[in-house]
Amino acid sequence: MAYSERRFELRDRTRDGHERLDAAVGAFDSLRSYSHYVGFLGTFRATMDDxxxxxxxxxxxxxxxTMVSAALAQDAQDLGLNAARSMKAAIDLRKPSALLGALYVLEGSTLGARFLRQRAAGLGMTGAFGARHLSLMSNDMAQWQSFLLLLDDACDFDMDHAAAAANEVFALALRCFESGRVVYQ
Known part of the structure; x- marks a missing residue:
């Protein structure tokens, strides 16, 4: 993996939010906990798509x-969940550095998707049923490398704006995971 100084500084500046989100996601060890994960993630990604x-x-x-909302909607349907709806959010992405910070969180999730995909497989979820989003996220690591090049090559980059946006995205994800808005059909 290519070295990215900006990536590692963003990682350091967002560590708390990232750790809190990982704890909220937890270890989906049953179909019910996995369904909650898919429902919450669907809300988060629909909100970020907006x-x-x-x-x-x-x-x-x-x-x-990488856009995964459509795959998440199919996964939700497989699991008997209602389609996710976006939450109200107002993350200011007008500055390229802020946009890069938000994308750092979204694209960075592809790294964890490989691990989550294995856990989902243990529950019988596959790239054709219930875990399409994980398959999509973990199939193309070149996408992450391309993002890192964009991050490192961005002119007039402002780390403070990027870190603030990344932390807002982590906070939004945490709100989605804590919202309890998963609805079964």
Whole structure:
């Protein structure tokens, strides 16, 4: 994996939020706990999709994030969950550094997806049923490498803006996981 000084500084500045989110996700060790995970993640990713839809992408960026909301919606349907709805959020992504900070959280989740995919497989979830989003997230590690290049090559990068946005995204994810809004069909 390529060395990214900005990545590691963002990791350090978001450690608390990341650890709190990991603890909230917990160890899905049953189909019920996995269903809760899919429902909460669906809410989070739908909310972030809404946020990203309003972002202004710098013209020089040809790279785009991995979108997993559609796969999560299919996974939710497999598990008998209602489709996720986005929550109210107002993360300011107008500055490219803030957008990169938010994307750091979203794209960084692909690293953990490999581990989560193995745990989901132990519950009978596959890339064709119940774990499409994990399959999508963990299949292309080149996407993460491409993001790191974008992060490292960004001009006029402001670490404070990036870290603030990344922490807001972690806080949003935690709100989604703590919301208890998973609804079974």
């Amino acid at each position: 946020q990203l839809a309003g972002a202004i992408w710098p013209l020089e960026w040809s790279w785009r994030p």
